[in-house]
Amino acid sequence: MESATKSFQKGEIPGIIAIDEATCKGCDSCKRHCPTGAITGMFGAVHRIDADRCINCGQCLVSCPFGAPFETVDAVETVLTRLNNKDVAVVGIIAPAVRVAIGEEFGLPAGTLATARMYGAMEKAGFKILDNNLAADLTIMEEGTELLHRIQGELSGGEAPEEGHGPLPQFTSCCPAWVRYVELNHPALIPHLSSAKSPQQMAGALAKTYGAQKIWGVEPGKVFTVGIMPCTAKKFEASRPEFISAYHHLAAGGGTYSGEAFPDVDAVLTTRDLARLLKKMGIDLAKEPGSAGDSVMAEYSGAGTIFGNTGGVMEAALRTVHAVITGTEMEPLEYRDVRGLKGVKSASVNLIDAKTGKALQVNVAVVHGLKENIGAIVDEVLSGRSPYHFIEVMNCPGGCINGGGQPVHPEGSGWMSAIAPLFAWR
């Protein structure tokens, strides 16, 4: 495995996904879903994943008819021991897409909205709730402000962007598979990535600073943050060495903390992992009476919750950008042009600036299903011909709701894009 460390920083987990050699039939299904061509092996022979090329999206895992790919990182036991330790405040950071999928693991129909039941089950298990939708709202504030700075920088004379303001178009940075894809394959695009962290990492940093001090009243070192994610790539993201920002802030800026260094997010459980943990503790989510959350950290907006769908980040951002520029709320709030399962969705929004009275046209694009749909968009940006200001990218077809950490559908997931050429009339 000496080759599997070339594209990793110190401390990062290499190879979140591996293929079980005894189970693999060499059917090539996974190759049709792999966005980076990281899977090698002849038809009929055992396949392997090149960890250096792999972006940890897990689409091979949810699409394999034999269940051969598996996750090499399993935090269920670690989280269980922390839950049993009464000195530790275990904070569950719940991603949007988990609430509409976890029910499937407990016999509820697909798409059942189980927010309250999941809060109840997790509180019973000993978690404190920090809804990641709240961090998604924070992301919109940070990423939206950054976008407006970039647009204003370009409008003010078209000179080189101001110090700290990157070029247009701005790409979203919520999807850790997309971020690693850029870092590996198109480093020239890095200045275009929003500098905003993903909601999971914002939530982790928030929990160990503001949350520890103002909400739960515990020492930051005694907060154990657990990302509950529809995503296998989030396990990799949490291990990135730059994500110890809460510790740096407390030790340097605040200056009072002198304990050991800790990461912003201590462990990540996928939707499947959480279901397994709850079942181990004898908790049936389907029969839970439900809860509204134990603190204000569970308060979120509708814009935050649609982050789990393709087009959701864009729609949430447009709602806020519209209000900031025009001074009025978008009417209606639903922006249907960015919804649905079309591979690349684009739209133009005309806004009248309330301060200057000038019209501003914002061009946006939404991409999901990297394998089929990202090529043309990347080429446009690299050649400087991109007409867009803001581009949302999610690796998985359909967005996080179809992430690599979601319950595996008996008929296989992620087939939408792979099957499209066969059924062109659909």
Added chain:
Amino acid sequence: MGKKDYQYMENPFQVTRREFLSITGAIAAFTALPAVWVRSRVTKRNNYLRARAAGLYLDDRNAKIRVSHGNPVVTKIYDEFAHAPLSEISEALFHTRYINRSKGIA
């Protein structure tokens, strides 16, 4: 050697143009049936994705607050702690940088 009695026999299997067309049509229709069946299976196969997406849009419609800047806890976090988007604390805790990993796969 008597006189051989050759007699013209018509081919017992005879189809008219019209019959030929209807038979071919029927065969084509039966061939197409599995394709329709497969197509409906594939369409249904993605229904759970549409159901999950619909679940999130339902959560949005049910929400009391539907815009991020309207979330009172976001306001509270900025008032009590982070000051404003892109402030010094926000930059330290909510923003990051990226690295060039392209050498790893060169």
